[in-house]
Amino acid sequence: xxxxxxxxxxxxxxxxxxxxxxxxxxxxxxxxxxxxxxxxxxxxxxxxxxxxxxxxxxxxxxxxxxxxxxxxxxxxxxxxxxxxxxxxxxxxxxxxxxxxxxxxxxxxxxxxxxxxxxxxxxxxxxxxxxxxxxxxxxxxxxxxxxxxxxxxxxxxxxxxxxxxxxxxxxxxxxxxxxxxxxxxxxxxxxxxxxxxxxxxxxxxxxxxxxxxxxxxxxxxxxxxxxxxxxxxxxxxxxxxxxxxxxxxxxxxxxxxxxxxxxxxxxxxxxxxxxxxxxxxxxxxxxxxxxxxxxxxxxxxxxxxxxxxxxxxxxxxxxxxxxxxxxxxxxxxxxxxxxxxxxxxxxxxxxxxxxxxxxxxxxxxxxxxxxxxxxxxxxxxxxxxxxxxxxxxxxxxxxxxxxxxxxxxxxxxxxxxxxxxxxxxxxxxxxxxxxxxxxxxxxxxxxxxxxxxxxxxxxxxxxxxxxxxxxxxxxxxxxxxxxxxxxxxxxxxxxxxxxxxxxxxxxxxxxxxxxxxxxxxxxxxxxxxxxxxxxxxxxxxxxxxxxxxxxxxxxxxxxxxxxxxxxxxxxxxxxxxxxxxxxxxxxxxxxxxxxxxxxxxxxxxxxxxxxxxxxxxxxxxxxxxxxxxxxxxxxxxxxxxxxxxxxxxxxxxxx
Numbered sequence: 230x231x232x233x234x235x236x237x238x239x240x241x242x243x244x245x246x247x248x249x250x251x252x253x254x255x256x257x258x259x260x261x262x263x264x265x266x267x268x269x270x271x272x273x274x275x276x277x278x279x280x281x282x283x284x285x286x287x288x289x290x291x292x293x294x295x296x297x298x299x300x301x302x303x304x305x306x307x308x309x310x311x312x313x314x315x316x317x318x319x320x321x322x323x324x325x326x327x328x329x330x331x332x333x334x335x336x337x338x339x340x341x342x343x344x345x346x347x348x349x350x351x352x353x354x355x356x357x358x359x360x361x362x363x364x365x366x367x368x369x370x371x372x373x374x375x376x377x378x379x380x381x382x383x384x385x386x387x388x389x390x391x392x393x394x395x396x397x398x399x400x401x402x403x404x405x406x407x408x409x410x411x412x413x414x415x416x417x418x419x420x421x422x423x424x425x426x427x428x429x430x431x432x433x434x435x436x437x438x439x440x441x442x443x444x445x446x447x448x449x450x451x452x453x454x455x456x457x458x459x460x461x462x463x464x465x466x467x468x469x470x471x472x473x474x475x476x477x478x479x480x481x482x483x484x485x486x487x488x489x490x491x492x493x494x495x496x497x498x499x500x501x502x503x504x505x506x507x508x509x510x511x512x513x514x515x516x517x518x519x520x521x522x523x524x525x526x527x528x529x530x531x532x533x534x535x536x537x538x539x540x541x542x543x544x545x546x547x548x549x550x551x552x553x554x555x556x557x558x559x560x561x562x563x564x565x566x567x568x569x570x571x572x573x574x575x576x577x578x579x580x581x582x583x584x585x586x587x588x589x590x591x592x593x594x595x596x597x598x599x600x601x602x603x604x605x606x607x608x609x610x611x612x613x614x615x616x617x618x619x620x621x622x623x624x625x626x627x628x629x630x631x632x633x634x635x636x637x638x639x640x641x642x643x644x645x646x647x648x649x650x651x652x653x654x655x656x657x658x659x660x661x662x663x664x665x666x667x668x669x670x671x672x673x674x675x676x677x678x679x680x681x682x683x684x685x686x687x688x689x690x691x692x693x694x695x696x697x698x699x700x701x702x703x704x705x706x707x708x709x710x711x712x713x714x715x716x717x718x719x720x721x722x723x724x725x726x727x728x729x730x731x732x733x734x735x736x737x738x739x740x741x742x743x744x745x746x747x748x749x750x751x752x753x754x755x756x757x758x759x760x761x762x763x764x765x766x767x768x769x770x771x772x773x774x775x776x777x778x779x780x781x782x783x784x785x786x787x788x789x790x791x792x793x794x795x796x797x798x799x800x801x802x803x804x805x806x807x808x809x810x811x812x813x814x815x816x817x818x819x820x821x822x823x824x825x826x827x828x829x830x831x832x833x834x835x836x837x838x839x840x841x842x843x844x845x846x847x848x849x850x851x852x853x854x855x856x857x858x859x860x861x862x863x864x865x866x867x868x869x870x871x872x873x874x875x876x877x878x879x880x881x882x883x
Contacts, residue, residue, distance in 0.1 A: 230277030231292040234313045237278075237321055238360040240270040244353035252346030258336050264349035265332035268356050272325035279318050287746055290315055293366050300369070304425060310366035312429065316747040319564065319740075320363035320495055323571045324488055328356050330710035334579050335479035337707035338586060348388060352483070355381040359488045363495060368417045368427040371496070375413065375460065378489045379406045385484070386476040398472035405469040409459015409493075416452035419445065429499060436506035437750050446506040453500055454515055457493025463552060464522045467545050468806045474537040478582030481537055482575045485544040491567050494551045498560045501751030516556025516641055520648040523549025525803070527655035531662065532799035535592050536581045539663050542802075543618065544574060546652060550633055553649060558753025559636035561741045565725045566629035568740075572721050573617035573626055576714035580611035583703040583711065584667060588674065594663065599672040603700040606708050608668045610715040615664045617718040619657040620775040625721030631771050632727065638767065639760035640753050650774055657778025665786040674700070729765060 244267030252260050282290045291314040300307035311317075332352060339348050358377025365371035380403075387399025421427050423445045424435045432449070435441050441449075457463070462470035470490065474481055484490060497504065497515070504512055526545035533539045547570050554563035585592055587604050601608035617624035620631070630653065638646040702708070725740035726732050745752075755761050784790045798804060 230274060231281045231313050232294065233274065234278050234292070234294050234311050234364065235296060236274045237271045237311075237325070237364060238357050240267040240274070241353040241357040241360065243267060245350060245357060248346055248350040248353065252350060255346060257340065257342075257345040260346040261332070261336035261339070261349050264353045265329060265336065267353060268325055268329040268332055271356065271360060272322070272329055275318060275321040275325055278313050279322060282313065282315060282318060290746055295366075305421065307367060307369050307427060309370060311364040311370075312366040313364070314747055315743050315745075316495070316499060316564070317364050319568070319744070320491075321360060323568055324359050324363060325356065327571050327575050327714070328352075328359075328483065328488065330713055331479050331482050331575065331579065334482070334582065334707050334710045335477070337704045338479055338582055339477065344388070348385075348477070351381055351384045351388070352479070355385065355483060355488065359492075362492055367429060368413075368420065368432075371499075372413060372417065375456075375492060376410065378492065379403065379410070379460075382406070382473070382484055382489055385480040386473045388476055388480065392475070394472075395475040398469075398475040401472055402469040405466050406459050408466055409456045412452045412455025412459070416449050416456065419449050419452065423449070433500065433502040433750070436502040439506070441503075441506055443506065443508055446503050447508045447511050450500065450503050450507040450511045451514070453496055453503075454493075454511075454518075457496055457552075458518070459493075460496075461490050461493030461548050461552070462545050463493075463518055463549060464525060467522060467526065468809060470545055471538055471541040471802070471806075474535065474541050478537065478578060478585060481541070482578035482582070485541060485574060485578060490544060490548055491551075491571070494548070494555065494563055494567055497552075497555045498564060498748065501560050501748050504555075505751040512556045512558065513641075514556070516553050516637070516645055519549045519552025519554075519556055520637075520645045520652075521549070522546070523553060523652045524648050524655075525549075527652045527659065529799055529802045531655060531659040532795040532797075533659075534594050534800070536584060536594050536597075536663065536667060537578070537592060539594075539659060540574065540577055540581060543656065543660070544570075546656065547574070547618070550630065550649070550652070553637055553645065554633040557633075557636045557640040557645075558751060559633060559640070560748040560752050561725065561744050562629065562632040562636055564744060565740055566626075566633060568724065569617065569625035569629045569718070569721045572714055572717040573614040573624075576610060576614040576711060576718055577618070579707075579711055579714065580607055580614060583607040583707055584611075586703050586707070587700045591674065594666040596673050597667045598670045598674070599668070600700055601668040604668075604702045606702060607711065610708075610711040611668065612664060613715040613718050615660045617721075619660050619779060620653055620771055621779075622772060623719075623722065625718050627772070627775075628722035628725060628727070631768050632725065634771060635727075635760060635764055635767055636753060636755060639755035639758040650771070653771060654774045654778040657775045658782045661779045661782035662786050665782065669787060727764060727768075729768070 241264075244264045247263060248255070248260050255263060282292075291312070293310055293312055295308045295310040297309050298306065299309040332349070335348065335352065339345050342348065355378060358374045358381055360374070362371050362374030362378060365374060383399045383403040386402050387396050390396045390399070417427050420432050423441055424431050426432065436446055459466045470485070473484055476484075504515075523546045526542045526549065530539050530542035530546065533542060547566070551563045551566050551570075554560070554566065583604065584597070584600060584607060587600070587607070588597065591597070613624070617626035620627045622628075634646060634649050634653070637649050723736065723739070725738060726736050728737050760767065785793050801807065
């Protein structure tokens with residue numbers, strides 16, 4: 230299967246082309262099933278490639294499949310080539326696997342939409358772009374996919390572009406990501422200047438062999454991090470991600486869980502030898518940006534009332550955890566948390582979509598409550614996702630988050646560790662708050678006249694102030710992905726179990742062993758540290774923090790021992806977004822106008838002025854060329870006389 234690894238992007242490409250040509254004729258639901266089948270085909274090929282690599286010796290687990298020479302320009306020789314190794318195949322597996330489940334969910338969720346076929350056209354194009362990103366053998370192929378997912382995010386976030394907030398959110402995502410793309414491009418240029426290639430093998434090889442100056446490696450690493458900050462929504466460029474909620478819920482799951490936002494973490498892991506060769510301050514910057522983003526987003530999530538925006542800020546926070554891991558040299562832990570996050574966050578986003586579907590497009594959690602009675606499958610699976618993200622053992626999120634905290638304490642010290650622990654408490658708190666507000670407590674969607682009936686179980690007669698109303702469970706095609714993702718959120722942690730005494734040795738560190746050839750250069754070694762010796766106690770502390778967060782939310786929102794304190798400044802996201810918007814629309818706009826004036830008047834003016842000078846001079850000189858032979862003869866005669874005079878008088882020939 231390694232020889233046909235190109236089929237992984239080829240299947241969604243085929244789906245895109247077929248829906249583009251025949252989508253209207255296929256209609257609903259056949260275009261959706263076609264798109265889902267193409268992604269399933271990619272998953273099957275990725276699984277086959279995984280087993281092929283698994284059958285090889287560790288040092289041989291890397292295969293490059295070259296399709297053609299893409300950019301043959303002098304010394305710049307770039308192939309359209311795919312790299313199949315443990316990292317890229319791991320990414321391809323959960324991108325296509327979770328992507329397939331999201332496609333299935335979308336078939337039910339988008340039922341009746343006038344642009345049903347177009348939606349799946351964009352979804353297949355998105356999966357195509359993401360597989361190009363993770364399978365690229367060089368930075369340029371990755372950049373092709375990088376730009377592809379950026380374009381698709383614009384198309385999908387603004388899919389319902391008739392709504393002004395959706396159109397604005399799409400533009401914000403597109404523009405913000407361009408800032409990160411600037412860093413990615415500069416990193417490519419610097420890498421080519423230093424090594425003469427943009428191939429991962431050449432760049433990482435040069436870093437490992439000490440052929441790059443520390444300043445060059447640091448520059449490449451930090452510029453790539455700028456790109457990662459934009460794509461993976463870290464401070465200061467995170468602000469596009471919460472607004473991406475304006476897109477259909479399957480888009481939110483696809484962008485926030487398994488694909489686009491994880492691209493930055495993948496890129497930094499792919500280039501881990503470059504980080505290892507860079508100055509230590511580069512990793513310190515990455516760790517601090519990740520930790521501050523994680524805490525910042527978690528504080529905002531505690532006061533959100535939109536069911537999807539809570540999950541959006543949660544995603545920003547969890548991505549911060551992953552960058553904290555990258556900055557602490559815990560690349561395996563970063564990928565581990567990326568995989569488990571794909572499971573439980575896709576589950577929760579799709580679960581929120583199921584709630585919105587059953588609540589007739591209602592997204593305000595203050596108008597929900599007691600929905601477990603009406604949506605038992607959605608509630609049960611969502612609760613599993615909640616336990617996973619809250620860090621409750623043995624659910625998947627506990628294992629990956631605990632490993633990040635362990636590396637953080639061992640490599641970065643207590644300050645960043647405390648930030649990570651506080652973020653974990655807040656995560657357990659706001660996710661418990663969401664579960665209680667949506668699935669438990671009183672039914673806030675009923676009218677006052679019927680609240681008592683619903684509380685007593687007479688749901689059949691429930692009404693809202695808007696008329697007859699009854700929440701309902703989603704159809705089976707929407708519930709199946711929830712059940713599968715719930716199962717993965719329970720058992721997903723087995724891929725990287727720690728060295729605890731009660732865990733058999735053969736079950737430990739499976740993902741670490743698998744990724745070892747890729748991350749060996751940059752992975753931190755912490756087995757000799759005091760933090761590692763106390764890993765069981767640290768795990769118990771993490772569990773205690775999760776329980777504390779859950780208990781606090783339960784006491785406030787379920788038992789109502791006190792009124793919730795939800796400062797407006799947190800609901801407004803610390804006013805960061807509004808401040809940036811005010812600056813861009815005010816002083817920033819004037820600065821940009823001034824820069825445009827300088828460019829138009831001074832820069833272009835100088836260039837155009839030179840052009841006009843040359844043109845004017847040529848016009849005057851051209852007048853000498855009259856086309857009259859007698860004039861030419863006269864000029865020639867005058868020239869001869871002048872030459873003779875110069876020779877006779879000036880040179881003294883006579």
